[in-house]
Amino acid sequence: MTIETTSTGILLLILIMTLVTLVTRxxxxxxxxxxxxxxxIESFINTMASSVLIAIIVPMAFGGDAGALAALLVTAVVMLVLKKPLPAIAAGILAAALVRYVF
Amino acid sequence: MKNASYPYQFQPEKVRYELIRMLPISLFVVAFGAAFGLAAVQQGLGPLESLLMSTLVFAGASQFAAIDMWGAEVSVIPVMVVVFAINSRHLLMGASLYPMLKDVSPAKRYGLLLLLTDANWAVSAQEYQSGRRNLEVILGGGLVLWLAWIVGTWLGVYFGGFLQNPKSLGMDMVLGCFLLAMALGGKKNPRVLVAWALAALASLAAWKWLPANTHVVAGALAGGVVGFFWLEKKPDDEPVKEASA
Known part of the structure; x- marks a missing residue:
């Protein structure tokens, strides 16, 4: 089944995507x-919740370029040292930009 | 049971506070949204259509994936499968908030879920681990993230030329770094670390060998299994001392 990307077609596709996403939400x-x-069940939910984060990040590190890896490493180190998210995130993004600029 | 009571009280003050607290990360979401807006018009979506998609779908990674499949004709089932797979993490994220969400009326509960996204969920879920109940961040944080996503898309649609290569600025790593910071800021004990190790292994295995985009759910469920069999001892004992850390 295909939908042509006319304006009504696109509208329909957006609605379909919205509904599918709503089902997940x-x-x-x-x-x-x-x-x-x-x-x-509560214990299952709680460990699952923090595992969601790990399951997003680890493949991102393995599949990413040197910049992605640098970003995650620097974020981890700064977060563990300073325990403040914003400096950690900023340092991570900076690391990615820097590594990608140099290499 | 008509008299079911919903004890969770929203504090307007706290909603405002969370809205402001999520502002910095929202600026990054604007940049990410701009990258999406640019990609969308390059794939042939009109400005209004791109904005409508961001407004209604509000799920960045799946939107990028969907417009990658764009053409003169779009096959519906593959788009539905990809969008569902990428967004299936919402199922688990929502479920993990249920102990709090059951304390608000169904209308508010599902209303809040409209704004559920990675960043505000990560804050709420991590605080819940440390014994704090924070649904205000879902509302306040969600609103500001949603607006940032729409504004970003708008900027990308009209001024995308400025952002030819958001990757060179590290913008693709914003969410990854944010989620990692949230994970490391949460509670760490042997039980959690074992769950993380299993989640990491399972997500990597799924990423390598299972169909695309199943790795988040696979890893999260694997981590959850650890919690299912390894119960925490007396969770009521510690919250007072933890707060000073």
Whole structure:
């Protein structure tokens, strides 16, 4: 099934994307409303939550260029030393820009 | 149960505070949005269509992926699959906020979820780990991030020429660095570290061998399994001393 990218076609595609994204935004909470939250489920949810972050970042580091790797490394070091997110993020982005400028 | 009560009280003050707190990261989102706006018009979307997509979909990575599949004709199912796969992390993110979201009325609950995105969720989820309940950041942070995404798209559509190569400025790494800072700022104990190790391995394995864009969900579920079998001892014991760290 294909949609031609006329103006109505594009509108339809945007609506389809919106609905699919809405299903992902609502779906997890909707399903959880049928689950009784035991301590075990709560523990699952909590470790899952911080694992989401790791699961986004690690493949990003492995699949990225030297700049991406530098950004993540510098962010990690600054964050662990200063414990302040904004300087850590800024340093990371700067590292990416610098590495990409040099290489 | 008509009398179900929803004890979570929104503090307008705190919503404003969170809105301002997310301003710096929103500036980066503007740049990321500009990159999207530029890419969208280059792929043949009109200015209004690009803006409409950012306003309604509000999910950057999936929007980039979708316009990559753009042409004179677009196959619907592949676009739906890719958008769903990339955004499926929202399912887990939403679920992880459920212990707080169950304390607001369904209308507010699903209203808040319209604004759910990586950055505001990361703040809320990390604070919840340290015993603080913060749905205000979903609302205030979400609003400012959403506006930044729209404004950024608008800038990219009309003035994209300035941003020919956002990668050279490191702009593609903003979200990655932000999420990493959030992860490292959260609670770290043996249980969490084991979960992270398993999540890292599973996400890498999925990234290598499973269909594209399944790695976030695979890694997150693997980390969750650790929590399912390894329960924390008495979570009520520590919050007081933690606050000073």
């Amino acid at each position: 609502f779906g997890g909470v909707f399903i959880m409303s049928f689950v009784r939250i035991s301590p075990r």
